[in-house]
Amino acid sequence: MFDYRSMFDLTGKTALVVGAGSGIGEASAQGLAAFGAEVYAADVNAEAAEATADGIMENGGKAIAIGLDMLDSKSVAAVAEGIGTPDVLVSTPSVNVRKPVLEITDEEFDRIVDLNLKGTFRLVRQFGRGMAERGSGSIIAFSSIRAQVVEPGQGVYAATKSGTVQMLRALAAELGPSGVRVNAIAPGVVETPLTAQIKDSPDWYGSYAEKSILGRWAQPHEMVGMVVYLASEAASYVTGGFMLVDGGWTAADGRFTPPL
Template structure:
């Protein structure tokens, strides 16, 4: 009989979590460490990365902080020189400019694309080759429900999240025979710094909660289980997938209310 109890065991594995300073990234780093991984807690905010690593160490886990700016190729290279080739790579950071598409400036458009899509590419481009040379590895990057469902005011964000999925699927096809799995996670509404603008409006907060089948927002730790699953041998035959953790948002039809304010 297969040793099913060991499927989630990450003992002896190294995991690099980009965006570990807060939100889903922090929860993912904590969860990976809880299952035995040594976690490199990377973030553009070195202080936040250090705080996450210290918290994991204080709970008996193994973790180290690492400064990494996804928008800066030199920063990614410097982080890679310290980190080496991890067994699992998790890339979580995103930004959004919430406004009607036709009122976006070039700078706003470029800023969202540069982090969400190109930043993910920069990180994967640097770490995936080592995994392929070794013959093993799991890459997990974050998409969103916006890869499939859109709403007014999130056009460029949705474009980057759909683009991330297709980019990852292409990489899954290219690296599958070399033992590297590549998957995307699509969270729904999660209480993180990225969603502060929505949470600060009681009307918006409640409208979003009602859109889910569970009628509530998620906490970051509720996304961490999918990160552990995709990083571990429990998902050894899963690649090129888009895994929804959205409280039923994409399964339930509905209207987006209140409407986005006019420009």
């Protein structure tokens, strides 16, 4: 009989988590380590990565802190040279500039695209090659509900998140024959440094909470279940996926409950 209890076990696996210094990346690193993976906690902020790695080790896990800049192909290549090809790659960092499309400057456009889309590209290009050569691996990158639904001020950010999904789907098709799985996770509203601006505005924060079916924001640790699932053998037949973890945000129509 198949050992179902082992499906989520990551013992003996290595996982590179980029953006591990805070938010969803930090929680993902902790979660993967809790299920047995040896985690490379990578972040452009090396001190933050160190803090995450220290926290994992204090709880009995295995972790190594790494400085990595997704904006620099040489930095990504240097990490690959140093650690080899991990079994799991998780990419979480994003940046947003909340402005109408007609007011976005060239510099702001480039800044959003260079991290959110091209940064993800740099990672999957570098580590996807090694996974394909080895014949196994799981690539997980964070998109957003903004890949499907938008609002004023989210145009360029939404474009990068939609672009990430389509890029990963193409990569899934290309690497599937080599045994590598590629999936995107789409969170709803999560309390992270990226959304601090909204949390500081009670009306804005409350409106977002009410939009989800569950009536609240998510915490970073609530993304970890999907990360562990996609990293593990439990998702051995899952690739090219767009996995919504949004509290029902995209399932419900509008922000008004009709009298029934």
